[in-house]
Amino acid sequence: MTSLQQDRAQASAGASATATKTFVIDTNVLLHNPDALFVFEENDVVVPFAVVEELDDFKRGNEDLARNARRCIRHLDRLRTAGSLTDGVPWGDNGQKTGRVRIAVVEGERPAPIAKETPDNRIIGVAYALKQRGERAIFVSKDINARIKADALGLTAQDFEFRKVDAERLFTGYFDIDVAGDVIDELYEQRMLPLERIADHLRYTEADGAQYEHELSPNEFVVLKDVSDESHSGLARRLADTDHLIPVSSPRKPVFGVMSRNTEQTLAMDLLLDDDVRLVTLTGGAGTGKTLLALAAGMSKVFQEERYDKLLVARPIVPMGKDIGYLPGEKDEKLSAWMQPIFDNLEYLLSTRGSAFQSTESISTEQRLERLLADGKLMLEALTYIRGRSIPNQFMIVDEAQNLTPHEVKTIISRAGEGTKLVLTGDIEQIDNPYLDSASNGLSYSIERMRGVGIVGHVTLMKSERSELASVAAERL
Numbered sequence: 001m002t003s004l005q006q007d008r009a010q011a012s013a014g015a016s017a018t019a020t021k022t023f024v025i026d027t028n029v030l031l032h033n034p035d036a037l038f039v040f041e042e043n044d045v046v047v048p049f050a051v052v053e054e055l056d057d058f059k060r061g062n063e064d065l066a067r068n069a070r071r072c073i074r075h076l077d078r079l080r081t082a083g084s085l086t087d088g089v090p091w092g093d094n095g096q097k098t099g100r101v102r103i104a105v106v107e108g109e110r111p112a113p114i115a116k117e118t119p120d121n122r123i124i125g126v127a128y129a130l131k132q133r134g135e136r137a138i139f140v141s142k143d144i145n146a147r148i149k150a151d152a153l154g155l156t157a158q159d160f161e162f163r164k165v166d167a168e169r170l171f172t173g174y175f176d177i178d179v180a181g182d183v184i185d186e187l188y189e190q191r192m193l194p195l196e197r198i199a200d201h202l203r204y205t206e207a208d209g210a211q212y213e214h215e216l217s218p219n220e221f222v223v224l225k226d227v228s229d230e231s232h233s234g235l236a237r238r239l240a241d242t243d244h245l246i247p248v249s250s251p252r253k254p255v256f257g258v259m260s261r262n263t264e265q266t267l268a269m270d271l272l273l274d275d276d277v278r279l280v281t282l283t284g285g286a287g288t289g290k291t292l293l294a295l296a297a298g299m300s301k302v303f304q305e306e307r308y309d310k311l312l313v314a315r316p317i318v319p320m321g322k323d324i325g326y327l328p329g330e331k332d333e334k335l336s337a338w339m340q341p342i343f344d345n346l347e348y349l350l351s352t353r354g355s356a357f358q359s360t361e362s363i364s365t366e367q368r369l370e371r372l373l374a375d376g377k378l379m380l381e382a383l384t385y386i387r388g389r390s391i392p393n394q395f396m397i398v399d400e401a402q403n404l405t406p407h408e409v410k411t412i413i414s415r416a417g418e419g420t421k422l423v424l425t426g427d428i429e430q431i432d433n434p435y436l437d438s439a440s441n442g443l444s445y446s447i448e449r450m451r452g453v454g455i456v457g458h459v460t461l462m463k464s465e466r467s468e469l470a471s472v473a474a475e476r477l
Contacts, residue, residue: 019136022046024104024127026141027054027119029160031065032435033407034072038091039162043099046130046137047076050122052103063384064408076103108132111153124150131155142435159440163406165448167428167438170283173458174221174267175214177201181226184234193236193245198222219277219457221248221267235263237270240454256304256349258296264461265289271457272297272423275307278455279413281447282425283402285474287466290425291399292345298395298423299349302377308395308421313342314381316403339380342399343369346378383412392417401443402426403433409442 021043029036030051037045058069076085083089085103092098107122108129114121120143127150130137139150139157150157179201187193195216202214216222216238222245226232236245248270250260255273260266264284271280272293282290295313302311317338351365372378383398398404398412401424409424416422424446428438438444450456464471 020044020099022130022135022137024048024123024130024137024139025051026123026139026143026146027051027058028142028435029140030055030072031058031068032142032160032405033162034068034075035407036160036162037072037075037101038098040099044088044135045099045101046104046126047101048104048107048123048126050107050119050126052076054119064405068407076101104130113153114149120146120149124153124155127155128153163445164439165444167444170428170444170460171217171447171451171458172460174223174264174460175202175216176223176225178225178227181229181232184224184226184232187224187234187236187245187247191247192239195238195243195245198224198245217452218454219271221270221459223263235266237267240276256296256299258292258349260293261289261465262463264459264463265293265465268293268459268461269297271459273301274457275301275421276455277457278416278421279450279453279457280421280423281401281443281450281456281458282423282461283428283443283447283458284461285427285429285464287464287470287474288461289465290427290461291341291397292348294397294399294423294425295342295345296349298397299346301395301421303372308393308419310377310379310394312379312381312391312394312396313339313399314383314386314397315339315342315399316383316401316408338382342380383408386412386415389415390417391415391420393419395421395423397423397425399425401446402428402431402438402441403436404442405433405436406440406442406445409446413446 021040023040023043024046025036025048027050030047037047055069055073058065059073060066079085079089079091079101085101086105088100088102090098090100104126106129107125110121110125110128114124114128124139124146127137127139131154137155139147139155140160141147141150141157142160147157147159177198179198183193183197186197202216203211204214205211218238218240220238222236222238224234224236235248237248238244239246248267250266251269251273255269260269268280268282268289271277280294282294284290298308298311298313301307302309315338346369347365350368373380383404396416401409403426404412413422424443426441426443428441428444431437431441433441447458451458464474
């Protein structure tokens with residue numbers, strides 16, 4: 001079964017060929033993923049007329065919601081030419097047996113709790129009317145409150161499960177094992193260790209007694225601990241698609257003024273400095289160093305090694321209150337408010353000993369940063385301006401990637417041209433996008449779906465290193 005087929009099977013919630021279900025789709029689902037019409041296998045997808053009206057309201061503009069609205073409208077228009085959307089149009093090609101998409105024009109009489117004339121009530125009312133007619137109606141929405149209202153009316157309501165991952169078991173990028181001391185010695189003496197030397201140690205037993213064997217992914221790390229000496233340990237990484245481990249060591253010198261402070265940071269820096277690893281994903285809570293490590297590696301690669309032409313740093317613009325359009329000034333002035341966390345990290349790097357820009361010149365850190373921006377080798381952008389571009393030979397960092405949808409992350413990764421290294425950072429427990437969570441955001445999705453690719457690596461950072469206060473807050477609050 002292909003990955004797309006697996007996703008479709010997940011979205012259809014196990015529907016069988018003999019038990020057709022009717023999925024009533026909320027507007028936010030189609031704005032989240034305009035291809036949602038086609039992932040419910042051999043079931044019926046109903047688009048309430050109120051949804052079509054809301055898509056029309058959203059279609060104007062250049063932001064992602066507008067693009068997704070237009071894409072969904074084009075899907076419906078294509079289906080319209082193939083048959084009557086009121087009766088339902090099969091969406092498959094080449095005689096493939098698939099479900100149907102139809103638009104519900106008649107909503108029926110709504111019960112008193114949703115009698116008020118609002119788009120949400122009209123949409124839920126369609127699911128209610130279909131259930132009253134005897135159909136196996138399921139209301140699908142990204143809006144938690146809408147699902148609660150539907151459930152209160154006795155409807156089956158669910159989130160849009162397509163492209164969701166198991167956030168509780170998200171790939172961490174490393175695996176701990178206990179080994180004999182001579183295995184660790186061999187790793188560092190030979191600079192390589194066959195996987196077969198640790199094969200027995202990759203087998204483990206869960207609390208329920210079930211036995212498993214951990215299969216190391218390409219670029220996954222192994223933390224080796226000596227069973228007889230707690231002070232004797234080693235770090236190794238599976239070398240891409242080979243059957244060997246290579247040793248990992250902390251850089252002897254600061255990377256643009258930054259030294260790794262814990263094991264996870266050491267692993268992350270190993271991936272960030274390896275030019276053969278083209279995509280790096282970093283997750284972790286506040287203060288774990290995700291953004292700082294990525295920026296330090298990028299500054300080193302661009303300004304010291306000159307391995308890449310430019311350092312491009314981007315963030316999604318997810319409003320918390322007012323949108324960016326309400327901020328004063330031109331584009332760069334508007335962006336300065338959204339990019340302030342990046343400025344803070346860059347100013348720290350430029351003021352740290354070991355920075356390539358430490359000199360006897362009596363200029364401030366802010367002036368050094370302004371010079372870099374003026375030279376064009378350091379670029380700060382909102383992701384709004386990334387779409388449609390091809391980005392070759394650049395070190396590209398996308399911060400706060402947990403606020404992106406899987407579709408948006410795919411769009412960004414596909415922008416990477418020849419020679420470009422892409423780093424995605426974010427905290428999947430702090431999401432500002434109202435229709436995403438730790439399981440459905442683009443960062444979590446890319447971590448799981450890109451796992452096993454030889455040019456991709458991931459590390460989950462656990463320990464806060466920002467300050468003693470930040471560490472205590474992360475543990476207690």
